[in-house]
Amino acid sequence: MSRVKEDALQDMEWLDASAEQAGSKDWLKSATVSEQIAAMIGWFKSKYEDPANQCSWDAEDDRYIFLHGGPYDPNDVLQEQFGQTVPYDVIQAAVRRLVLEAGDSWAPIEWEDDVPDYDFALSMRVLHSSDPRRMLSDRLADIERMLRTEMGRSELAVQLAHGAAITALESYLWDTTSFWTSEDPEVFKQFIATNTEFGKEKIPLARIFDELDGLAERFKRYLQDLVWHRLDKIKPMLEAGFGITVPDVASLMEQVVVRHHIIHRGGRDKDGNLVLVTVDKVRGVIAQINQFVDGMEVEIKRRFDIAEPARDLFDWADDIPF
Structure with missing residues (x-):
């Protein structure tokens, strides 16, 4: 016993x-x-x-x-x-x-000093409105550096680089939305009021104050669970919540399908055919992402009246013709 x-x-x-x-x-x-x-x-x-x-x-x-x-x-x-x-x-x-x-x-409880991801984790915290774009640029630059290596030219590495580029875009959209809905109460209210999925739940009047207390945390969890690569659904949500015009996502949605084949079908389409992804195609996807995000940043800055950073006091010296 x-x-x-x-x-x-x-x-x-x-x-x-x-x-x-x-x-x-x-x-x-x-x-x-x-x-x-x-x-x-x-x-x-x-x-x-x-x-x-x-x-x-x-x-x-x-x-x-x-x-x-x-x-x-x-x-x-x-x-x-x-x-x-x-x-x-x-x-x-x-x-x-x-x-x-x-x-x-x-x-x-005591963090290990030799964990290589510690500094990376700190760098990935969104503390400023410019952080999502900066972090996206850093990740895309990492992908580009990997593609220049000998290992980065292998078929598997190129496929993974393609998927990583789409994931970086997802992170940018998530980080941007999470930052502004936490930073600006009016944006938070607008997202709640216009979100057809999160906002459709009916709440008994007797529970309304209890629900209000935890609303921000519930919406945070909702954003965490959202499938951010479904750009066809994310685009109208962002437009309604932010009150902006999100750039066209049609070409990026094609790449999302390719990513799906790579991640969930082992690099084959639904008919079993191999999905061909080259280094040049990955670089093309990166260019599409940058173009899309540049358009997003223009709209975000217009929406929140964010001025472009001032040039350094001595930057003009490089323009002097002598």
Whole structure:
């Protein structure tokens, strides 16, 4: 019969466990089952946390993006740390508690210094109206640099570069919409009022104030879950929400179909024919994206009366004919 009893699992005060106690192997060996479980959970939670507290959510792949290391499985971590000290079934009781709380993929509380994506993550935060365009330009430049390498000329790399260019456009649209609906209350109201999907839900009058309190967060989740490469649906949503004219998306929609074949059909169309994507075609897609976004930026700047940045005080010196 297992040493772990249901009443021990239910009654123990594991949330108050001391992480320091778990570090003492002598104490842990002689502790009761409830104390062992509580101490291991306390130790684990002093080093790892629910990824919802720090990780970005990738709606398309339905997963968290662990920018600071991980994910860490409580089973792997606790077995490695306590496997020689605590019986297996007791460790599993602690693991079940942790998995029940936040799943089997946890994030580190202390970020790893050698994680290469840390600086990248900071650079991808949208803090200014110019950030979405800057981040798009950076990503497209990365794609171009990759295409110039020997590896970047392989068929698979070229196909992935095509998909990455479309994804960069999706990110630009998402970042732009998210920034302005958070920054400008009038824009937020306009998006809510004109959005045929999000705005169609009926709310009982008795719940209206509760719903208002969480409206911004709900709309944020709606934007996160939106399929941004459906440009035929995104275009009218942006036009109604921002009150702007979005450039034509017909040619880009053709490339979205190509991306779909690459990502979801292994590079073949619905009839099974191979989709031919060349370096020049990818560069053509990048040019289309830049042209589209340039048009978007003109409309956004007009809508929000954003002035072009002033030239540097000494820029004019290069124009002097001597």
